[in-house]
Amino acid sequence: MFSLLYAMQSVEARLEDTFGEVGLSLARYGVLNELVRAESPLALSELAARLSCVRSNMTQLVDRLEADGLVRREPDPDDRRSTRVVITPDGLARHGEGAERLRQVEASFDATIPEAERDVLLRVLKAF
């Protein structure tokens, strides 16, 4: 069990480092990525739901992304409670840089797992 924890910590650290090279983090990239995938603005609640975190966390995360100019808040015309998060051109560019590096890390990660064992591993991990 602790092997799993350790393995994961090492993978996570590698990802944080990688994203750090372009001024991002796992959390920040996650937000940008959801906005890119959705191809449209998303409410804070929606982002929190998609990234499996609480809303107050998203408030702060978006605060920081907004301060960096990667994202913008705009009011939802159809629901005055709601705020939609819009990715800016800068944010889009930054996401691209992050995605590029992510591909590389993922490739090198996959390379360390023998072909034959990938299925077994995937199946076991999915069991959680």
Next chain:
Amino acid sequence: MFSLLYAMQSVEARLEDTFGEVGLSLARYGVLNELVRAESPLALSELAARLSCVRSNMTQLVDRLEADGLVRREPDPDDRRSTRVVITPDGLARHGEGAERLRQVEASFDATIPEAERDVLLRVLKAF
């Protein structure tokens, strides 16, 4: 790669919940566990090293453990820079409760992994 991240998050959440039942957390249990394993007081630096975290983190962690009466700081007679962390009877008891629950979680965790696949899994995970 992300399967690994997700699996780990779920395992970690389970552990946090389990320790939460006895007023502990993964981090707090880790500290108590090192003190129990060492069978002697440990310096803050030593604890930080063994738990792979920075010293400032250990300062805060021990602050909280001390506030809960699970641990005590005492000056090191041989090095006036150093502070040794001593586990209290309360801390020892709490560690026992945590260890008990950890055994259960670990057992149920192991039960979800088919015998035949354990070796493969362990070998691949150790590769990181």
Next chain:
DNA sequence: CTACTATGGTTCATCTATGAACAATGTTGG
């Protein structure tokens, strides 16, 4: 012996995350 360097612990600023409480707004059952 003194000056330089290394180590130990703390503090502070920051990031990520959670959960409780709250005000503003929406929705719905009588």
Next chain:
DNA sequence: CCAACATTGTTCATAGATGAACCATAGTAG
């Protein structure tokens, strides 16, 4: 219609983690 209820985003307190800066103390090279 409107009184309960639900949802949205925020704020606050707290936990855990990092890294820089700092002071006190130790160790060491000249």
